[in-house]
Amino acid sequence: MKQELESSLQLAVEALLAEHGGEHDAASAPQVVLTRPKIREHGDYACNIAMPLAGKLGSKPRDVAVRLLELVQWPPAVSSTDIAGPGFINIHLQEASEASVLARIMAQGNAYGRVTDSDGPSACVEFVSANPTGPMHVGHGRGAVVGDALASVLAARGVHVSREYYINDAGAQIGKLTASMWFRMRELSISGFDEELPEGCYPGDYVVDGARQILAEHDFGTLAALPEDERDALLSSLSIDCMLAMIRDDLAALGIRFDTYFSERTLHDSGAVQGLIKQLRDDGKVYLGTLPPPMGKEVEDYQPVEQWLFRTTDYGDDVDRPLAKQDGTPTYFAADIAYHTDKHNRGFDRLIDIWGADHGGYVSRVQAAMQALTGKKHQPEVVLVQMVNLTREGKPVRMSKRAGTFVTLREVVDEVGKDAVRFNFLTRRVESQLDFDLEIAKQKNDENPVYYVQYAHARVCAIQRKAEEEGVVALSPDSVDVSPLTSEEERRLVRELLAWPEVLEQAASRLEPYRVATSLMQLAAGLHSFYHKHRVVVEDAALAQARLLLVRAVRQVLANGLELLGVDAPERM
């Protein structure tokens, strides 16, 4: 509907420009964009096109608007238009065409607002990608929830989505994990063991649990008898599996599953990383050079060394970036561009990465590298998720992985519940830092917006049960006369439902899943407000049928939205 209206107006704009002739032609016509006014009196859609056009033509905005309305050929659904304010064109739609949305929602069900497109673009959505060296913290959880919901929203709009977890199972941190595990295994197995945990190792209890699990399946004596490098290789693999199993379990508790777990190690083992570096060297995109010492940070051990540097400055980065460390092994950056190249080669049209804000400085170099390799700009598309400040009763909960004092994501999910965690993480834009208070999120009261939306859903279910009790049988949606729905509250609900596809479209195109959550809160508010003013199960059979259809449609859209967010839609609360 919106597009129909826009193209109608666009034709009128072009006609108006033609009237003026001269240097104005259709190609120079400003783009007509309709908006939904905040104020109801301003119609269902509003357009500001007369203002910029007036500037172009040297006449008054209101005169331009008048002439446009003379020229335009509206689709039949338009009931009236008017010109308001400095020159806004306000468009009012016929109620019938609005209300027919109810039958459409019931016919389409879960598909309402969705787009299915077998030729649609494919996208790899990479998120979480936490090191398999310990449990996930709350910040990981936010990225996980945002990534998961974003993937769902994209899928709902015709994108063929694959959810992917990049396992950082190579590098020094894994060595630390392995050493920590071996320490705990010896501690558990050797009587009178009194060594101190080595510097840099992970002190958390989860390591002890992991060590116990591995010992349950592997004999300590056999392990101890192995040559050290052989034992390290085996233990690091077992440790990673163990940590990954824990992470998957934590993700499952949040209702998240991935299509692919991609191991960084395989990129090294297959020679993909070295191959990439060689290729870049052959292409002259890499050179041997020395980087200046980093600014603003105390670095005692800086020493100028020649390194293989990627010319990312040619593609908008601040400095060239090293691909290999002093000891010759590839940097994380080298592996990561090999990884992104792999994704690109797998044929994805879009690469979308959800990263924590602490990786913000990393964006331009990966985009630069990928542009150098594929020629595509802004690839990957990176969504930076800001930090979560965990508090309890307003006091910050200090977290340190090294000290082993952090609150894990799992503890929070267990304490607060999956739905509350997910919804709270999804009601805010990712750019804003998020305060998450354990005591507030735990309360099952109105400080928790998730219950507000879920309650609206449960409430419709209660109405449906009541209708059934009273012997009111819902007619086929097509045969319900919706003309009795004339009150302010009813019309508001219809308008909210009508806007739903646009909400999904915007959430997908802007990579902003929070729009779904805020939209659901508005719909829920409309439902609650309606509920208190009007009864559904009433004597007047025609009215009862119309209202029943309305609330069923509301329920359907609430359920659709909650499903996208991964939040349950309970029938009773």
Add this chain to the structure above:
RNA sequence: GCCCUCGUAGCUCAGCUGGAUAGAGCAACGGUUUCCUAAACCGUAGGCCACAGGUUCGAAUCCUGUCGAGGGCACCA
């Protein structure tokens, strides 16, 4: 020193590819339950949109600067 994000009601946040009177929840105050779930609803109060310039017919929104918060800045991931 440089780069990124943020600064809107007492609190948590929407509104930001420029539009009409800056919104919601919580907290505060007052009201609503013979009636489909009060986890709800209705009302009142609450604002120099951090600050200062600029662009524009029009700026919370765009640009520049200042201040403040968070994150980042070779050989970690």
